Amino acid sequence: MGLKKSLVLIxxxxxxxxxxxxxIKTNFVLGESIEVFSWFKILFIENSGAAWGAKLSDFLPVSEPIGKLILTVFRLFAVAGIGYWLFDTIKKQTSKVLILAVSLIFAGALGNIIDSVFYGVVFNDSYQQVATAFSAEPYGSLFYGKVVDMLYFPMIDTTWPDWVPGLGGKDFRFFEPVFNIADMAISTGVGILIVFNKQAFSKIDEKEEDATVEVQTSEKE
Structure with a gap:
């Protein structure tokens, strides 16, 4: 998989x-949902934090705006790092599996960073109204945008049996997180690296072995 195919995928x-x-942002009110199937809904939420909606201010003694800025800047550095990793894997002509996985991870990370950096100055608030693009009253500022999520798969939505200690009678929902296409790309890329680990890094291992053999041969000579 070369640079052109990687760029097309991204x-x-x-x-x-x-x-x-x-x-979703320009047609849904925040919290609005549409049931596609009993196990799949389009549900509009916004995520101002990290994975699972966590916020940096929940773990560090910083204000929520400062935590949001730190998280966005960290994401920018992470995207740059993943981009360099992708460029390096293509340059070294590593396995197609590895290039595919890193391309998906890079595309997903870039997709979410666009929201975090720009959406705050492009859209107005979605609370109790449908947002408009390039609004005269944006809901935030540069680097303070919120990530738009909409894919919701409550495949199991029930309650725990009464006989279950500590959980009886409480709601049980699987799968509960709401995510987006970018999240799917990242998860798929990571999944490929986990499942096809040997295929992904096979050429790297082979090159390291060849380099070791060459060094040993030169030392003997």
Whole structure:
């Protein structure tokens, strides 16, 4: 998998991700949902924090705005690092599996950082209203945007049996997190690296072995 195919994949993921987010943002009120199937809903939420909606201010003694800024800057550095990793894997002609996985991770990370950096100055608030793009009253500022999530799969929505200690009678829902296309790309890329680990890093291992053999041969000579 070369640079051109990698770029096509990244652009395709970004287009689908951003088109879906802009559509949801400009057609749904925050919290609004549509049931597609009993186990799949389109549910519009906004995530101002990290994974699972966590905020840096929940763990560190910083204000929520400062925590949000730190998180966005960290994401920018992370995207730059992943981008360099992708460039390096393509340059070294590593396995197609590795390039595919890193391309998906990079596309997903870039898709979410677009929300975090720009959405605060592009859209107005979605609370009790449908947002508009390029609003005269944006809901935030640069670096203070919120990530748009909409894919919800409550495949199991029930209550715990009364006989279960500590949980009896309480709601049980699986799968509860709400996510987006960018999150799917990241998860798929990470999943590929885990499941196909040997195939992903096989060429790297082979090159390291060849280099070791060459060094040993030169030392003997």
């Amino acid at each position: 652009i395709a993921v970004l287009l689908v991700d951003q088109i879906s987010k802009v559509y």
